Amino acid sequence: MSNEDPDRVEAAAEELYGVPPDDFVPVRDELVAAAREAGDREAAKAIGRLRRPTQAAWLANLLARERAQQLDGLLSLASDLTDAQRTLDGAALRTLSAQRGKLVAAMAREARALAGRDGHRVAESTERDLRGILDAALADPGIADQVRSGRLHRTVSYSGFGPDALAGAEPRPAPRRPAPADEPAPADGDEAGQDEVARDEQAERRARELADRLRSLDDTVAAEPEAREREQVDRDEHDDAARRLTEAKDRVADLVAELEQARAAQRDATEAERSAAATLRDSSSRLRTAAAEVERARARVEDLSG
Template structure:
């Protein structure tokens, strides 16, 4: 990687770390100030890169607070993802219920902690925003790529996940509940004759539903990818428009300053011309006086 690119990324990282720590209402002003400082230093590439940083939603900012100030707790929550995925793939209902309950408790606790952090930062969060944060955390537990965004501390959007978790193993069958112990000195009842047929029916039904779920999740993923691309394009276009407006304002200011200089220079030129004419007249008057004085002196010498 070229050194200039490394320096640009390093400088941008430093600015982004600072910007995504301020409340959303202060983000745009802080970003514009950082853009101005970069331009004043002559670093236009950095200024453009900073200008493209997106303002986070309130819920995304809360997630960033957790990533910055409650890193260990957030990692503990996201660590449940592997267990949830295993339970979902193996259809282990008991484990899934236990982990889901723990997930709900931890997500709610993390949301409350984010609310306290926001209060300390002077920007309290409404209950609706805390619910949006819980949606972000649930999405992070379901999608590794979302978890990485949350861990980065630079999340900008309010994300949610409406699927049913990782794709299950098509060959898995529901984990049976532990059988009750048979009465003492009695043999356990024999399984029904059609037990294997029922298992086959359940497996076939399970496969059918898994295929339907996979198709639905693929469709959703494609729709979300398209929505993300369209949103990114929209925000890029908005950033470009803001940059263009800012540049127009700068050029207009420069033009007005140049016109003011022109007016001042024109006034100075007129004053200089008037002074030059007055000086020329003074020279003529002085020359006439000199000539008369010389003539009188010569007339006296001739006597």
């Protein structure tokens, strides 16, 4: 019977697919060793089977973890884009495909910027591979789920989606115009013609709605760099303020230490002054006694002389 701890394996996977590919194997080895040390050999085996992601897959995971809302917004268009391939005419489909391509490219650039923020350089070829992954996710719900999970480990692509799919797309027939009121419409096929017009009108509405959603997502993605720059400026200002606060705290600590030393010196000086004052009082008393003795001795001498 297996004693594998699913929580341990889940936590390990969550950690591993959040680290850069170069760090994956060392971190995995540490987690495997920790599981073995805990006596969970099954979890150690399961963790050891986790595959290191490719560079492009890691970038996709980075988007899923740090730009989940934007990524989900892009992937949510998958069904509408698939429907558009079947129902729209070539011109509308090319427009939507171009908008989709722009959004995919923007998301890929965002992933590259996130990696660069952490000091990781991303090659152009890797960014192209990431765009292929995003295109594949838009075409295949299974791949979309993998991308959303943030634990993708392979580079995937889908050749049947995008501009190449235009050749296989089903053109939309031109809508039939209703017959003028003074011309009798043919009895047979009239209902079918109205249904076809209704379908065409519905497809046009869907196309407009999809285009609006694409533009909205495009605006959201386009606003991301500005927000990131603003966040970086705010982060720099915060770091500068934190540095000044640390310096001020250090200065206060130094001053407090100096104050304690001064207070200790004051206490020592006060004690010394009190001790010296007591000694002075004793000396003064002895001096007065000695002076009195001198006066008495002088008086006795004077008495003898007289």
